[in-house]
Amino acid sequence: MAKASETSVHKGLAGVVAGTTEISMIDEATSSLTYRGYPVQELATSCSFEEVAYLLWYGDLPTESQLEAFGSRERATRTLNRGTLEVLRRIPESTHPMDVLRTAISHLGSDDPAEDDPSLPAQHAMAEAMMARLPTVVAADHRRRHGLETINPDPELGLAANFFHMCFGEVPEPEVVRAFEVSLILYAEHSFNASTFAGRVVASTRSDIYSSVTACIGALKGSLHGGANEQVMFMLEEIGTADRAAEWVQRALDDGLKIMGFGHRVYKHGDSRVPTMMAALERMADIRGAGELMDLVRAVEEAVMERTGIYPNLDYPSGPAYRLMGFDIPAFTPLFAMARMIGWTAHIVEQKEEDALIRPLSEYVGRERRPVPVPAQREGD
Numbered sequence: 001m002a003k004a005s006e007t008s009v010h011k012g013l014a015g016v017v018a019g020t021t022e023i024s025m026i027d028e029a030t031s032s033l034t035y036r037g038y039p040v041q042e043l044a045t046s047c048s049f050e051e052v053a054y055l056l057w058y059g060d061l062p063t064e065s066q067l068e069a070f071g072s073r074e075r076a077t078r079t080l081n082r083g084t085l086e087v088l089r090r091i092p093e094s095t096h097p098m099d100v101l102r103t104a105i106s107h108l109g110s111d112d113p114a115e116d117d118p119s120l121p122a123q124h125a126m127a128e129a130m131m132a133r134l135p136t137v138v139a140a141d142h143r144r145r146h147g148l149e150t151i152n153p154d155p156e157l158g159l160a161a162n163f164f165h166m167c168f169g170e171v172p173e174p175e176v177v178r179a180f181e182v183s184l185i186l187y188a189e190h191s192f193n194a195s196t197f198a199g200r201v202v203a204s205t206r207s208d209i210y211s212s213v214t215a216c217i218g219a220l221k222g223s224l225h226g227g228a229n230e231q232v233m234f235m236l237e238e239i240g241t242a243d244r245a246a247e248w249v250q251r252a253l254d255d256g257l258k259i260m261g262f263g264h265r266v267y268k269h270g271d272s273r274v275p276t277m278m279a280a281l282e283r284m285a286d287i288r289g290a291g292e293l294m295d296l297v298r299a300v301e302e303a304v305m306e307r308t309g310i311y312p313n314l315d316y317p318s319g320p321a322y323r324l325m326g327f328d329i330p331a332f333t334p335l336f337a338m339a340r341m342i343g344w345t346a347h348i349v350e351q352k353e354e355d356a357l358i359r360p361l362s363e364y365v366g367r368e369r370r371p372v373p374v375p376a377q378r379e380g381d
């Protein structure tokens, strides 16, 4: 076998700048994140998810009339057609919700006559349609898992409130809706993360936006990326109480396990979004009277920090926050996808505008060159 040269190969593309973007900027040194120049914490405090989506796609925050028109389009597009509902119904109930999303997006693409229209207005219209319909898919699937009928969207409600309505048949306290909206804003965009990059690779071949988003969903599902928010909650449930945290963490590390919801490829001094999401989790814990869960969250964070010096990432506070909002664990990564749909499609559009094929090189480390033997001379195992 040939050996990889240590200088030219960047395993996992770590440290490689693979392109340019105008959409968001991570400053690792200061653990900060901006969307189109605005600090994400400020957006999370003062904007709706719809305003942030508009910003990410169109480059600036909407004026009142732009927001009004954008919101009306979103509210008018939420309903799924009978064909998509029928496809969703036929998917086995045991299917992972991220596979349901992947199938739904695929079906929405096959049903859209504009799928192969590369013009900017068509790309934005398709992105807006996916933003409006994905929550309907996630809510219908959430209810299906609990043996409940689908609830139609309510056009009187904003995106976040309507989502609760479609999941549970009621809208909770405004603070709960706001905490959810904060999570959507924080999850909406994060530069060249694995799922966004997967989407950009597909878009770079001049493929369509639905195919690109399907790739994004597949990449987000994995537990080293979006799937971690589900694993965080399974871990917290397994540990159970704060007094067991230190011992559990020590054993997991001794066994060579990665602690889910901790560590990050880019942030080495803390994830810019965690303080804002931790505050939202704390508000949720107050509202739901979940002080013990909050103690456990803090105890695991302390134990991991003490033993490894590794900080939590956004998936760590989001998992328990979603649980306290009433969602079941399999819904957590789809909630992430609902939000990241915005960043994905903004990047897909940007990549299409750039029109440059993404195709890196690899260094071959396999067998030396050799002649092809006839069958009688081949050695079996």
Ligand SMILES: CC(=O)SCCNC(=O)CCNC(=O)[C@H](O)C(C)(C)COP(=O)(O)OP(=O)(O)OC[C@H]1O[C@@H](n2cnc3c(N)ncnc32)[C@H](O)[C@@H]1OP(=O)(O)O
Pocket: 012, 223, 224, 225, 226, 228, 257, 258, 259, 260, 261, 262, 263, 264, 265, 266, 308, 310, 313, 314, 315
């Ligand atoms: C919103 C998001 O998608 S954020 C990411 C969500 N994913 C997770 O929470 C999964 C858990 N975390 C991890 O697996 C990693 O931290 C990743 C994949 C996110 C980033 O990993 P990388 O940049 O590849 O760093 P890498 O895995 O090489 O870690 C560097 C060192 O820190 C350790 N480390 C990193 N994360 C963790 C963790 N969560 N638990 C324990 N050790 C960890 C590694 O074992 C490694 O140690 P070593 O140098 O002794 O071998």
Ligand SMILES: O=C([O-])CC(=O)C(=O)O
Pocket: 187, 189, 190, 192, 193, 194, 225, 264, 265, 266, 313, 314
């Ligand atoms: O940026 C990353 O690698 C992962 C992440 O935090 C995200 O996608 O939000």
